[in-house]
Amino acid sequence: MNPKVSIVVPIYNMEDYLERCLQSLFGQSLTDIEIIAVNDGSGDSSMEILQKYARHDSRLTIIDKANGGVSAARNDGVLAARGQYxxxxxxxxxxxxxxxxxxxxxxxxxxxxxxMCTYVREFGTHAKEKRFDMADKQTYRSDEVQEKLLRRLVGPLxxxxxxxxxxxxxxxVWSKLYRAELLKNHMLKFMDLDIIGSNEDTLFNIHAFYYAKSFVFLNRPLYHYWRANTESITSTYNAALPYKFDRLYAAIQTFIAEKQLNDEYKTAFYNRICMNVVGLGLNIMSEGKPASFGKKLKALHTMLHGSRYNQSFKQFDISYCPFIWKAFFVCAKIKFSLAVYFMLTSINWMRIRNTGRTTVETGSNLASGNDYESRRIGNNADELLSPNGSKQNSV
Known part of the structure; x- marks a missing residue:
């Protein structure tokens, strides 16, 4: 008989953290589960750790493969999954x-x-709950899933x-359970991060929510998202990130066109591009980039004068932004590169202060250890919140 839930874990050189993760999975109150651990060509003792646990619990299935990246590892895990969810x-x-x-x-x-449930961001010295201004439990059905959730995934309004x-x-994706038939019948796959650079989760969910007929949200922080991994938090400049983001944008744009979604989706998409200026700007400003002030300023200038950003900022409604962000996006909209430079410098300092880290993720934050993969590069603004996580999020 198939298990109720399959849990896919992509692994690459995670010996320092893997046992903590596995212990939390084997200790689940729902025992009718299978854990599919995809060893993505690890060169450390991750495989030995997996074999040790597999000897004591038959619910663990190990897929040992050559390194192909977190997206390929997750895709292999989905193909092997036998669970209902x-x-x-x-x-x-x-x-x-x-x-x-x-x-x-x-x-x-x-x-x-x-x-879906909510989550807690763990920084080692402190934690910040991601709070959602919603009821303890909320269900969406039929058109509501697309109108209230799919559009929000494309971008904000x-x-x-x-x-x-x-x-x-x-x-x-790690805060959710998906009906297995939804993923398998529609052949949903994660796109290679070597192509799109980041946000493979969001792109995957855009397709999943398009086909979903129902969604339930539990406003409870049940997942712990570790942000203090010194192996995955870097300040390395990623020269390819702007080009990869262009491919990400092209993928979302193609989706909107193929599904013939309305103009609201297009506006939301343009707003996403505008907001991503923060993350891409911080990539340029990263401490690891061996560039002078002049070169960084020129890179910001080039980005802000790009045709995609010109088009997006033309319709961007700054009036909804709070003062600090309004100032930033006004400067980005009028292409005041020098002001954007100094604001990004301040943003980086605030992130370090609020997270308690001397280095912060910018261009190559790892999902499963691969140095070309981004754990969550979006706009990085979540790290500007106070440690108590007082900001709230709603649909």
């Missing part, structure tokens, strides 16, 4: 004991294609522009 966990994260029981029961009771830190709060 499929979840994803990153190997340096961990979950609450009742996470998959709560998500599965909610999905089963509501007959939902997708179930109106009042949503007031919180750049929430750009991709709904886009994570």
């Amino acid at each position: 499929i979840g994803f966990v990153d190997p340096d994260d961990w979950v609450e004991e009742s996470m998959y029981e709560q998500l599965y029961l909610a999905a089963f009771e509501e007959n939902s294609d997708i179930a 109106k009042e949503e522009l007031a919180s750049p830190e929430n750009l991709d709060a709904w886009g994570t």
